[in-house]
Amino acid sequence: MEKKAPGPDALPPVLAGYQPLPGISDELLDPQGQIRPVWRGFVRHFAGLTPEDIGRRFARGDQYLRDAGVFFRQYGVGGGSTERAWPLSHIPVLIEEAEWDKIAQGLMQRADLLEQVMADLYGPNRLVADGHLPAALVAGNPEWLRPMVGVEPRGGHYLHFLAFEIGRGPDGTWWVLGDRAQAPSGAGFALENRVAVGRVFSDLYADAHVHRLAGFFRLFRDALQGLRADSDSRVGILTPGPLNETYFEHAYIARYLGFMLLQGEDLTVADGQLMVRTVAGLKPISVLWRRLDGAYADPLELEAQSRLGTPGMVSALRKGSATMVNAIGSGVLETRALLAFMPRIARALRDEPLILPNIATWWCGQAKERAHVQANPERMVISPALSTRQPFDDDAAAVQGNRVKPDELARWLAKDGANLVGQEAVTLSTTPAYVDGALTPRPMSLRVFVARTPSGWQVMPGGFARIGSTPDPKAIAMQRGGTAADVWIVSPKPVETASMLPAEGPYVRTQLSVLPSRAADNLYWLGRYVERTEGIMRLARSHHIRLVETGDATAPLLTAIAPLFKGQGIDPAEGIPKGLIATLGSAIGSAAQVRDRFSPDGWSALTDLDKTARRMAETVTAGDDAARAISALLRKLTGFSGLVHENMYRFTGWRFLELGRYIERAAGMAGVLATLADAEAPDGALDLAVEVGDSVMSHRRRFAVSSTRETVIDLLALDGSNPRAVMFQLDGIRAQVALLPGATQAGQLSDLSRAVLRAHTALATERPETLDSAAIWELRSTVWGLSDLLTETYLR
């Protein structure tokens, strides 16, 4: 048979420049340069697209990721970090189902083996006693957490969710590059990549027999639900918080699976039981999917410096009150030097060889292995033995063996051998990436996820591919410019199109999750900060309008409102005051803590407002310029408020957000009235109050007279129909508080309900004539008192 005969398989123009490197496997082309069968449909489809089509399609995927708020956190040299757009490589990696099944077999075996190793390391330590593993690698390992030794996992299993980094070697076989057992990330990103790439190739994807991912998540979700102690108990995802590299994913997965997203301080231990602090009191939780490094989970028994943990967590686990997914201490399985011993451990514990080999590794704490590394420096990367990083993530500490002079290498290995491993230099296969208008081979590794279910390990049919930014396989880390791609497992037959909904049975409206106190606190403060931002904007705009009219910053009216600015830490002379930006920043800080409870649209609206305000602050000057700029910002802010009002589900969290807004607005308006409707206030102050209260039209309509103290007080303090009036806020507070958990107990009002009712009645029975400035200041303190009581009752 001729191999290069032109025919239906001749490379289309889009592949004209596609040239795999010699001696390296390629996913798309076989060693003869023919397109592999699994790729043929894709290539045919892609070859039919014009560059404009491709640009439009890619933009569709990117737009999805932006709208969904997918980002990753990039760490800079100075220790700071920024949120960067998600670097999607739009061309998926295609793998045949039959080949995938073999990979899956190997990974399931490896998952079982890791479970056995974990059980041994935190149990009898036979591997060390029998000489299969050196004691030093365990005892000197910071990931081996002594307090967890002897703590048997509730339900019998240490490991429930694992990831493996795999790559294809030059001979076409797959290798395990690293085991991820601590708190593997990437499953959520795999989902997002899938949605985005599904949009890029929407017409192709639908009928290309690509295995769907939802079924895997459904099984894992059901497995986690099944691990609960009882149906009252809950499942949570334990996150280190918004500053973590993969927090977006934690929030995304929590939303997708319907689990609570929790930080360490959301949890507490009472009578040996792990509990969530919620606005309805302590609620039991019995399953935690841990995305926090184990050592930080309990400052009492583990890392004492941790501010992310829950004191007493280890004690609760010791008593078997919760299942940790995975058990605390599983990070030890990621130890690089362990790879050197896995083939031997597989034979010792399972009496079978590894189905998928792992990257060849030699621990230099042993004489024979050390000699081997020393004799083969050109094939070796030498790096820290106890590192838990991926081979390609550790560039600073990893050294190519032949970059060191032979005598130096010998001295180094002799002196520090126990802390070093030699690993075969990684050679990865290449896969097409779209670079400068053409498909180009780029190195690739896959992250594959496996989850424990009642019927055994499930392997996600797909995964998360890292694609190198250059032909150098070391450059596939995203922190170094690598990109991420979707992975399509292609079946010869049509595939099941699963969704997250239960397969059968009558429809049941799912129980709403309880609201952790910390989330309620952040929503409350989000409401307060957003409202405070609006108040500052309205005040500042009025200031700048008056400044234009009078041209005098010391005019009596401007002097009269100065205390209102001072109280908020605002310098009104600035066009866009720094204090305004800071308040908005606080709002975003609060929102960032509750992104799982927040629509991506709302988040975009808020960050967009922030960006615009910061940009304006650089150029906008006091006076007319500032007044117009602030008006534009106010319109954007109203957009956010509208999204909240129109789209947010009326759950308990929404009530706290509303309460924050009511309380801030009530207190803000009281401050404005006490200052500007004071008997001593200068001429024009009453009109200014009406303007700041956005009630010019209402005043004109209700009172056919010019403003007097009584009309202004009536409209802005007492009129329950005016959404800016203090009375309106108290109506709102009263209504929302009545709907909070524990508002009445056995027919009796709670302290908070009682205080709200008292404040409401007091204002409702006031008259404009008697509500003087002193009384309004008093009203303001009453409102702050309600805030304190609310905090005390629900948010502590």
Next chain:
Amino acid sequence: MLYHIRLSITYDYDSPAMGGRHLLRLLPLDIPGEQEVTAPLLAISPRPTERGSFTDFFGNPTEEMALMSDHSKIVFTATARVNRSFAGPGDDVSGPLATLPAALAAWRELDGTSPHHFLHASPRIHPAAPMTDYARAAIKGARSVRGAVEALGMALHRDMTFDSRTTTVDTPPDEAFERRTGVCQDFAQVMIAALRGIGIPAGYVSGFLRTVPPPGKPRLEGADAMHAWVRAWCGPEAGWVEFDPTNACLVGADHIVVAYGRDYGDVAPVAGVLRISGKQKSKQAVDVIAL
């Protein structure tokens, strides 16, 4: 030797603590054949909301307690009667220092008494070149591991000054070593760092000293509070040998063991997390009466 022991530790908070959770290691350890404890009692005031106990990794009985209510003061009082029959390690049966690496490589146990846990850096004790160099110089001429341990302990006792004003509970050993001053905790941690630096597994021991010395002997330093010393693994034959660098002596009947660990963090008498905003003061009183 029969002792009656009473320890009380009081914490005063400027502003009330909003609940707290503690691990306590305050009572003497029962060590078969060396130290027998009878009538141990640990009283806590105010009364904890929760209380329990477990044995930690290193074999120390550990009390855990939680106080849910606000409190501005908490008092721990431990009392026990101890029969300390251990009089000292006896003759030196340890081998030369050069034999230790092979002995360690052959040691395949990982239980709490295994030397492997005590050879590497631990959270509060990191070996550092100045202490390692000092140790190398101090043990010149020592013929055995135990000889080296004793030589190093004597040297540190000679070169470091006991002074309670220069260090705190969180002073790292290299700092205390640089200033050559500190209290028993610093003496112990410096010696441990130095021993690990030269490859000798070394751990931290918390405990008590008899308050009134035997007739004709000087009062030991550190008897008015909980004390700390060192234990070093001298090879498979000699096992663990305890040395008190503050008092320049091998540990015997005058020392009563409370807990073993890698450093202070493993044996802290009161470990724990408080939700507290203000300052706290603590005081300690110890009586170790020979009966």
